[in-house]
Amino acid sequence: MATLRELMATLGLILDAVGVVIIAGGAVLALVRAAFRHPQDEGERYRRLREDLGRAILLSLEFLIAGDIIRSVVGDPTLLNVSILGLIVLIRTFLSMTLQLEVEGRWPWQRQKEPENP
Template sequence: MSPLAEVLSQSALHDVIGLLVKVVEATGALIIFAGTVRAFVQFVRAGARGRGKVAEFTRIRLGLGQFLVLGLEFQLAGDVLRTAVAPSFAEIGQMAAIAAVRTALNYFLGREIAQERAEIEKGGTAAPSAGADSPPHRAS
């Protein structure tokens, strides 16, 4: 293969990767945006119905957190793609720093989601069921 063909191939590969990076990052941004809009609509509806309870807001936060985690994963995938073809040391360092921050965000968001979900499942912040005015340990 001639040097010119090699350069054109690498240039074309960079162009294709650049397009893929834009698509993947745009997808991540759209996921985060969709989750934010969804959470806002749920928040407004809960307030309008007068159901502004802690359990309702916790469920909204959990839903938003899931969108954020997924969107951040797409953003990280875009960063990995960006450095897939002949990265420089500067690009590798920059990607490592970005990956570390996004991974930490994902970790803490995921941990908070798991804790909130466990809290809801055991009834800590869940809305009380109908007719549960008295404590369950009431002696007869």
């Protein structure tokens, strides 16, 4: 049983590391793309930079939440630990939803707008 706990703890840490790498890599990639992008105006460049960075953060939050949940399996299931996990997941989920609204202009449960035909 100790081996399974160690495996789950390691997997949780790996998922956290992947989330951090995605944030860092996404930030670098967003900045590089912004530097070489030739939009009509600076406002467009800034908007696209925010969208690229927001998408990287959204993806990384999914990995961080998964890491938290997996690590909770190996921890002591006390009321305090479960409450802390619930609060962390709630905060990260709220951040994901608001970032998606900002980046895509819609809530996660809303359908994508279909292009209008002339």
